[in-house]
Amino acid sequence: MEKWRATSNLRRSLKSVLNRRLSPGSDFTYFNEKRSFPARFNPIRDQRSLREANAIQYRYFSSVSTLVQRNPSFSTLNSDDISYFKRLLGEKNVIQDEDRLETANTDWMHKYKGSSKLLLQPRSTEEVSQILKYCNSRCLAVVPQGGNTGLVGGSVPVFDESSGAKGSCQIGGNVSTNAGGLRLVRYGSLHGNVLGVEAVLANGDVLDMLGTLRKDNTGYDLKHLFIGSEGSLGIVTKVSILTPPKLSSVNIAFLACKDYSSCQKLLMEAKRKLGEILSAFEFLDNQAMNLVLHHLDGVRNPLPASMHSFYVLIETTGSDESYDREKLEAFLLSSMEGGLISDGVLAQDINQASSFWRIREGVPEALMKAGAVYKYDLSLPVEKMYNLVDDMRVRLGNLAKVVGFGHLGDGNLHLNISAPQYDDTILEQIEPYVYEWTFKHRGSISAEHGLGLMKANKIHYSKSPETVQIMASIKKLLDPNGILNPYKVLPH
């Protein structure tokens, strides 16, 4: 009955094709708008002793071992510094307003909170260069900030570092964090799409690597050091980037699978049968779907007959409508006949398409609304990845909800643990277990969100000691005083 309904749904919806034009650059935009949520900090214990120790304790990590000590070699901002920046940038680009500083000092997750007293808004490479030259000579630490939408505390000041450029999600931030995104399965990572970079080093030198050549084999390709280095080696001021042509035919299906193994087989079939038109293959489990339906206004379940264990969103993008439609239709029907899909619908217009995406993209927002959330962004072999979610459920029992979703097409699991509040008992069940599990399966502890502050001290789970040593030497070479985004990426 269910299968019949689904097949008829699919057949019906396959009659019309969705045409949706992607806006330029949208493939690389991670979160393109800032959203605000109520702060949900747990009280920090013993504030005074932390201040005396010149240390900070993050709300998320309430155990003592995660204290971060302020680097004693950094200077403290004084009135001469502020006068210098005002002369350089003009009064209105030197921000000391408390509300604006509060926003810059707080990350998107409301987990990390710094105490920077100054936000600078440079408008040119030359101004960035002058700022860094000055800060380097004074040993003032700097946190480059784009849209401040990161999920690992990479763009918030930890102590009193001066903040750099600020606005909405920006291409410099995307490149600096090698932001992943929903269509990596089709377009690849920013390492493959960035043709050139201009970066300003800590001493103010401008490194011009802003080529547009597709082929350039003249030795070390240094631009890759700046892609994904989270502002720790330099500030990216310009990029040349591939912009794939807008494609006119976009189809989106929202499907249900009875178990994880069906999702996995469906992915293999999609890669094989849809080939180059497959532009997204996303999944969410039952827990994720429940959260979205419960916490987000106006979201409807497109498959309301019954709740399923897993949901998959498949998008194809191409330029030949009838070819794309036939290919997707054949794929969906054969997958349904083969038992890989238990129910499904295909968007018939732009509103339906957006509503399917809203479900998938709404998961992080729903998690935020549900309470405290522990986030893990893991690259793992697709066939093993959901075992970790199951293991975590056993470990946590009734303590917390374990939610699995992510970019199945890229082997990227977003494991999120949702609880009413942050709690050491929960954290002890999760860490280091999650990291050890990932290490054992030769995965990565950060598939796309970076290391930031949250995982700087965990880097050894994904990089060998020799590699970390070379990374530290590169950091020392390019930023000898360590002023650029301190306490992030490398162990502190």
Ligand SMILES: O=C(O)CC[C@@H](O)C(=O)O
């Ligand atoms: O919140 C997360 O864990 C993932 C956020 C983002 O990378 C996504 O894919 O929605």
Ligand SMILES: [Zn+2]
């Ligand atoms: Zn993601």
